[in-house]
Amino acid sequence: MLNLSVGLLLAILALGVPVAAGLIFLALILSNLYSPMPLWFAFGELAWGTSAEFNLFAIPLYILLGEILLRSGISERMYHAIAQWLSRLPGGLMHANVGFSTVFAAMSGSSVACAATLGTIANPLVRRYGYNEPLFLGTIAAGGALGILIPPSIPLIIYGVLTETSIPQLYLAALIPGLLLAALFSVTVLVATLLRPKWGGAPVPSSWGTRLAVLPDLLPPLLIFTAVIGAIYAGWATPTESAALGVLMAIVLAAFRRRLSFGMLLDAGEATVGTTAMILLIVVAAFLLNFVLSSIGLSQIVTDLFAQSGLSPTMLIMTAIVFFLVLGMFMESLSMLIATVPLVIPAIAAAGIDKVWFGVLMMILLETALLTPPIGINLFVVQSTRQSGNIKDVIYGAAPFVVTMLLMALLLVAFPGIALWLPSVLAG
Amino acid sequence: MDSVTQHVWTVARFVARASGLLVVLMALLISADILARQFLNATLLSGGVGELAGYALAAVSAWGASLTLLKRAHIRIDTVQALLPRPLSIALDLFAMATFAIASGVLAWMGWGTFARSFALDSRSMTPLAAPLAVPQGIWLAGLAFLTLTAVVLLVQAVRLLLRGERRAALELVGTRTATEDLEEQKSVVESSGVGGARA
Amino acid sequence: QTLPETSIRVIGNFSSQVQVQKVEKPFWTQEIPADSGGRITVTYNNYDIMGIREQQMIRLSEAGVADFASTDIVKLAGDDPVFEGCDLIGIAPDLPTARKACDAWAPVVAEAMERKFQTKLLGLAPNPGLVFWCRSPVKNLADFAGKKVRVNSRTMADMVTTLGGTPITTPFGEVVPSLQRGVFDCAITGSLTGNTAGWSEVTKYLFPLPVNWSIYYQSANLNSWKKYSPELQKFLEAKFADLNERLWTIAAQAHAEGVSCNTGKDPCTLGKKAGMELVAVGDEDRTLLRKISQEVVLVQWGKRCGKACATKWNDTVGKAVGLSIPLDKI
Ligand code: NA
Numbered sequence: 006m007l008n009l010s011v012g013l014l015l016a017i018l019a020l021g022v023p024v025a026a027g028l029i030f031l032a033l034i035l036s037n038l039y040s041p042m043p044l045w046f047a048f049g050e051l052a053w054g055t056s057a058e059f060n061l062f063a064i065p066l067y068i069l070l071g072e073i074l075l076r077s078g079i080s081e082r083m084y085h086a087i088a089q090w091l092s093r094l095p096g097g098l099m100h101a102n103v104g105f106s107t108v109f110a111a112m113s114g115s116s117v118a119c120a121a122t123l124g125t126i127a128n129p130l131v132r133r134y135g136y137n138e139p140l141f142l143g144t145i146a147a148g149g150a151l152g153i154l155i156p157p158s159i160p161l162i163i164y165g166v167l168t169e170t171s172i173p174q175l176y177l178a179a180l181i182p183g184l185l186l187a188a189l190f191s192v193t194v195l196v197a198t199l200l201r202p203k204w205g206g207a208p209v210p211s212s213w214g215t216r217l218a219v220l221p222d223l224l225p226p227l228l229i230f231t232a233v234i235g236a237i238y239a240g241w242a243t244p245t246e247s248a249a250l251g252v253l254m255a256i257v258l259a260a261f262r263r264r265l266s267f268g269m270l271l272d273a274g275e276a277t278v279g280t281t282a283m284i285l286l287i288v289v290a291a292f293l294l295n296f297v298l299s300s301i302g303l304s305q306i307v308t309d310l311f312a313q314s315g316l317s318p319t320m321l322i323m324t325a326i327v328f329f330l331v332l333g334m335f336m337e338s339l340s341m342l343i344a345t346v347p348l349v350i351p352a353i354a355a356a357g358i359d360k361v362w363f364g365v366l367m368m369i370l371l372e373t374a375l376l377t378p379p380i381g382i383n384l385f386v387v388q389s390t391r392q393s394g395n396i397k398d399v400i401y402g403a404a405p406f407v408v409t410m411l412l413m414a415l416l417l418v419a420f421p422g423i424a425l426w427l428p429s430v431l432a433g
Numbered sequence: 434m435d436s437v438t439q440h441v442w443t444v445a446r447f448v449a450r451a452s453g454l455l456v457v458l459m460a461l462l463i464s465a466d467i468l469a470r471q472f473l474n475a476t477l478l479s480g481g482v483g484e485l486a487g488y489a490l491a492a493v494s495a496w497g498a499s500l501t502l503l504k505r506a507h508i509r510i511d512t513v514q515a516l517l518p519r520p521l522s523i524a525l526d527l528f529a530m531a532t533f534a535i536a537s538g539v540l541a542w543m544g545w546g547t548f549a550r551s552f553a554l555d556s557r558s559m560t561p562l563a564a565p566l567a568v569p570q571g572i573w574l575a576g577l578a579f580l581t582l583t584a585v586v587l588l589v590q591a592v593r594l595l596l597r598g599e600r601r602a603a604l605e606l607v608g609t610r611t612a613t614e615d616l617e618e619q620k621s622v623v624e625s626s627g628v629g630g631a632r633a
Numbered sequence: 634q635t636l637p638e639t640s641i642r643v644i645g646n647f648s649s650q651v652q653v654q655k656v657e658k659p660f661w662t663q664e665i666p667a668d669s670g671g672r673i674t675v676t677y678n679n680y681d682i683m684g685i686r687e688q689q690m691i692r693l694s695e696a697g698v699a700d701f702a703s704t705d706i707v708k709l710a711g712d713d714p715v716f717e718g719c720d721l722i723g724i725a726p727d728l729p730t731a732r733k734a735c736d737a738w739a740p741v742v743a744e745a746m747e748r749k750f751q752t753k754l755l756g757l758a759p760n761p762g763l764v765f766w767c768r769s770p771v772k773n774l775a776d777f778a779g780k781k782v783r784v785n786s787r788t789m790a791d792m793v794t795t796l797g798g799t800p801i802t803t804p805f806g807e808v809v810p811s812l813q814r815g816v817f818d819c820a821i822t823g824s825l826t827g828n829t830a831g832w833s834e835v836t837k838y839l840f841p842l843p844v845n846w847s848i849y850y851q852s853a854n855l856n857s858w859k860k861y862s863p864e865l866q867k868f869l870e871a872k873f874a875d876l877n878e879r880l881w882t883i884a885a886q887a888h889a890e891g892v893s894c895n896t897g898k899d900p901c902t903l904g905k906k907a908g909m910e911l912v913a914v915g916d917e918d919r920t921l922l923r924k925i926s927q928e929v930v931l932v933q934w935g936k937r938c939g940k941a942c943a944t945k946w947n948d949t950v951g952k953a954v955g956l957s958i959p960l961d962k963i
C-alpha cells in the first residue's frame with residue numbers, strides 16, 4: 006500500500022497533472038482501492054472546512070503585504086539602504102541580498118514573496134558590478150527561503166494548526182535558527198569570495214554620508230515587524246490576526262510615500278487572489294488526501310514502520326532528514342508539509358521528540374526543498390525574474406546554500422537548545 | 434481569442450479584482466477588531482470577524498482559481514514533459530487540463546452536497562455570529578462551478594484549435610507557463626512602481 | 634453463540650481526552666474484537682487525527698463514511714438546535730442531575746438523529762464539568778463582569794455577555810499561549826481537560842462551578858446497523874450499555890480529580906498536580922447561574938428550537954432539573 010501510494014503520487018505528478026488535481030485523484034484512487042466505505046462522501050464537508058479555516062487567511066494577508074510593499078517602491082528603497090551598509094564586505098551586494106531577505110522575512114510569512122521581490126530588485130545589478138552570476142542568484146534563492154523560517158511564517162502557522170502546537174512557541178523557537186542561518190549564508194558568501202576573489206564583483210560606491218542618509222528607508226520594515234510580532238507577544242492578537250496589522254501598516258506606509266491609490270490596491274489585490282487560490286487549492290487537496298491516508302490506515306503503517314524500526318530518536322531524526330531531503334527534490338514545499346506531517350508527527354511524538362523543535366527542523370528541510378531540483382519553487386521564481394540565461398545557473402548557485410542548510414539542520418540536531426532556549430526562557 | 438474564452442476571462446478578472454478588494458477589506462476589518470478589543474474593550478460582530486474572514490477565504494480561493502487557471506499559474510511539474518517529443522507533450526497538456534476539470538468538478542459536486550444539506554437543515558454556525566451556512570457555502574460552490582466551467586471551456590477550445598492546426602494558440606490555453614511570461618509580469622510590476630532599479 | 638464475521642469502521646472522539654484513552658479506545662480496539670471471539674474486526678481512528686471538524690461528524694456519519702462515531706453533541710446544534718437540549722448552560726450543577734436530564738432527553742435526540750441524519754443513537758455521556766480558569770483573582774460569578782473570557786459555544790457566549798464580560802472565541806490549541814500573554818483573563822473548559830492541556834500552568838485561580846458537561850454521543854450509521862444480524866445488534870447493544878456506564882463513572886472520577894489535581898491535592902491519578910488556588914463556590918453563585926440559565930439561555934434556545942420543542946423540553950428535561958422555558962417569551 007505504501008509503495009503503491011508513493012509510486013502513484015510520483016507518476017501522476019510526473020505526467021504534468023496540476024499538483025492540486027493530482028492529489029485529489031490520488032485520494033479518489035486510494036479510497037476506491039483500500040476503503041470499504043465511500044470516503045469521498047466526506048470530501049464536500051472537508052473541503053469546505055479547510056477552505057473556510059480562519060488560520061489559513063494568513064496566506065492572502067502576507068501575499069498582499071508583499072505586493073503592497075513592492076508596488077509602493079518601499080522594498081526597493083529598503084534594498085538599496087541595506088546595500089549601502091553591507092556591500093563593503095567581500096562579496097558586496099550578495100550580503101545585501103542576504104540582509105534584505107532577513108529583513109523582509111521578518112515582515113512576511115512567505116518565501117515566494119521574499120524571493121520574487123528580491124529577484125525583481127537585485128537581478129538587474131548582477132552584471133553591472135560583475136558578480137559571479139550563479140552565486141549571486143544563489144543568494145537570492147537561498148535568502149528568499151529565509152521567509153518561512155524567520156517569523157512570521159505561513160508554513161509554521163500551518164504546522165502549528167496541523168500538529169496542535171502553539172504558534173507563538175514555534176515563532177520563538179525559529180527566530181535564533183533563522184538568524185543563525187542568515188549569518189551562515191553570509192559566511193558561505195565570504196568563504197566563496199575569499200577562495201575566488203573574482204566572484205566578488207566590483208565594489209558598490211558607498212560613504213558614511215549616504216549610509217546615514219538612507220537609514221530612514223529601513224524604518225518601514227522595523228515598523229511592520231513591530232506591528233506583526235509585537236501584537237502577538239503583547240497579547241493583542243493571534244498570529245493570523247497580526248498579519249492584518251502588517252497589511253494595515255503597509256497601506257499606511259504606502260500612503261505616507263504618496264504611492265497609495267485605488268488602482269494600486271486593485272492590482273495588488275488581484276495578484277494576491279491569484280496566488281492565494283493556487284496555494285489554497287493545493288492545501289484543500291492535501292487535506293482530502295490526508296483524510297483518505299489516515300482512513301485507510303496508511304498513517305498507521307508509517308508510524309508503525311518508524312516505531313518497529315527500533316531506531317533511537319537521533320537515528321529517527323536522521324532518517325526523517327534524509328526522507329524530507331529526497332522528497333523535497335520532487336515536491337512543492339507546502340504540499341510536502343501538508344502531505345507528510347500527518348504521517349510523520351505521530352511517530353515523532355511517540356519517540357518523545359519535541360514537536361516545537363521538530364517544527365523548526367522541518368522548516369529548514371522545507372527550505373532545502375525550495376532550492377533542490379527538479380522541483381524547487383525558489384529556483385523557478387528567481388529564474389523568472391532574470392532577463393536571460395539558463396536555470397542551471399540558479400541551480401548551481403543555490404547548491405552551496407543547500408549544503409549550508411544541511412549544516413544548520415545538523416547543528417540543530419546536535420544542539421537542540423538553538424531552537425528551544427528562547428521559548429524556555431520567555432515561557433517562564 | 435474566441436469569444437467564449439474572452440467572456441470567461443472577463444468574468445474571472447472581474448471576480449478576482451472584487452475578491453482582491455475583499456481581502457483588503459478583511460485586513461482592515463481584522464485590524465479594526467484587534468484595536469477595538471485592545472482600546473475599547475469591545476469586539477466587532479460579537480467576535481465573529483475571524484469567522485467572516487474564513488468565509489471570505491473560501492469565496493476568494495474558489496472564485497480566484499479561475500483566473501489562476503486562465504493564466505496557467507496552477508503548479509505543474511513539467512520536468513518529464515520537457516523531454517518528450519512535441520505531440521506527446523501537447524497530449525499531456527490536454528490530459529492535465531482534463532484532470533483539472535474532473536478534479537474541480539468532483540469538488541463542486543461534493544460542495545453541492547454540503548450546500549444542499551445546509552440549505553435544507555437551515556444550518557447555523559455554532560458561534561455568536563450564528564451565520565446561515567448556506568450563504569457562504571453557496572458563494573463558494575458557485576466559484577467551484579465556475580472553475581469547472583473555465584477548465585472545460587479551455588479544454589474544448591484547445592482541442593478545437595489543435596484540430597485546426599493552430600498549435601501555438603492552443604498552447605496559450607493549456608500549455609505550461611514559460612519563464613518569459615513570468616518575467617514580463619514581474620517587470621511590468623516594477624516599472625509601474627516607478628523606481629525601476631535606478632539607484633544602486 | 635458465534636457472531637457473523639464483521640468488519641467495522643469507527644471514528645472516535647477527540648484523541649487526547651481521558652475517557653477516550655482509558656475507555657473508548659480500548660473498548661473498540663481490544664474489547665470488541667476479544668469479546669466477539671475475534672469475529673469483529675475494527676478500524677479505529679479519532680476525528681481530530683483525521684482532520685475532521687466536530688460539527689461535521691453527524692453529516693459524515695449520515696453519509697456512511699463510518700459505521701460508528703462519537704463527538705460532542707452541542708457541536709451538532711448548528712444543524713438542529715434539538716441536540717443542545719440536555720447540555721444547556723446552567724441546567725445541571727452536578728453529574729447526577731446531568732444524567733437525569735440526558736436520560737429524559739435521549740429519546741428526542743434519538744428521534745431527530747434517525748429522522749434527519751440516518752443515524753442511530755447508542756448513548757450520551759459527559760466530559761469533566763466545564764469550569765473557569767483565571768489569571769487574575771475572582772471571588773464569585775459576579776466578578777466576571779468586565780473580564781475577557783474564552784468560550785467554546787454560542788450559549789456560553791450568551792452567559793458571559795449576561796455576566797457583563799466579553800466573550801472571545803479562540804481555537805483550543807491557542808488557549809495556553811493566549812492565557813500566557815493575557816489575550817484574555819479567563820477561559821472555560823473541563824476541570825481535567827484543562828489540566829492535561831497545561832492550562833493549570835498558565836492560570837492561577839480555579840472557580841469550579843460546572844456550567845455544563847460537554848455531553849457527547851455514541852452513534853451508528855442506520856444503514857450499517859440495519860444490515861447487522863439480530864444477534865450482532867444484541868451483542869453491540871449490550872456492549873454499549875456497559876460502555877455508557879463506564880463513561881459516566883470515569884467522568885465523575887475525572888471531574889473530581891480535575892479539581893484536586895489542579896489545586897495540588899489527592900487523589901490525582903489521571904492528571905498532574907498544579908498549584909492553583911481554589912475559589913470557593915457559594916450558593917449565591919449557583920443561584921445566579923440558574924437565574925441566567927432560566928432568563929437568558931433557555932429563552933434564547935427556546936426561540937431557536939421552536940414552541941413544540943420547548944414544550945417537549947419542559948415535559949422532560951425541565952421536570953428532571955426543575956426549570957421551565959417560559960413559552961410566552963419565545
Ligand atoms: Na518570515
Ligand code: NA
Binds near residue numbers: 333375378380381382
Ligand atoms: Na525541491
